[in-house]
Amino acid sequence: MKNVALSVGRVLTRHVGLKSDLPINIGQAVLILLLSSSAAQAAPFAGGHAENGKKLFAQYECSSCHEGKVGGDGSAIFTRSNRRVTSSKNLVSQIEQCSGAIGANLSTQEKQDLAAHLNQTYYKFK
Numbered sequence: 001m002k003n004v005a006l007s008v009g010r011v012l013t014r015h016v017g018l019k020s021d022l023p024i025n026i027g028q029a030v031l032i033l034l035l036s037s038s039a040a041q042a043a044p045f046a047g048g049h050a051e052n053g054k055k056l057f058a059q060y061e062c063s064s065c066h067e068g069k070v071g072g073d074g075s076a077i078f079t080r081s082n083r084r085v086t087s088s089k090n091l092v093s094q095i096e097q098c099s100g101a102i103g104a105n106l107s108t109q110e111k112q113d114l115a116a117h118l119n120q121t122y123y124k125f126k
């Protein structure tokens with residue numbers, strides 16, 4: 001990756017025709033800006049591991065109450081037309097509320113993992 005960045009940087013510098021005495025050239029600076037701005041727009045819960053979230057969901061039996069409320073395997077609670085969660089922000093607060101109800105003390109990472117799983121599978125917030 002670093003080598004790719006360096007050679008793309010060199011190409012950019014040559015084509016833009018700018019020279020720089022700084023330790024990094026203009027092309028590299030542009031590239032770094034591009035990379036950091038795409039990171040800022042990363043999907044919500046980019047730090048969450050959806051696979052682990054899926055395991056936690058089973059482990060904490062998250063569906064147990066949801067089944068009673070909406071029937072089936074309980075997943076319809078996430079897709080119903082009048083669903084409560086309408087943004088990536090209140091997904092985490094709902095997870096906190098539900099896990100609090102069962103006395104589960106989830107870590108910040110676990111909440112992110114659960115949110116990543118539910119977002120990837122149902123909500124699809126960008």
Ligand code: HEC
Pocket residue numbers: 057060061062063064065066069077078079082083084085086091094095098099101102104114118
């Ligand atoms: C003690 C029962 C219970 C447990 C256990 C439970 N939930 Fe819930 N959950 C609810 C109820 C009730 C609602 C719906 C609230 C409403 O409709 O007003 C809900 C709704 C939700 C919603 C919002 C659905 C929507 O409408 O968009 C999410 C997300 C959610 N739960 C996540 C979880 C997760 C993750 C776990 C496991 C850590 C979990 N829940 C465990 C009772 C529970």
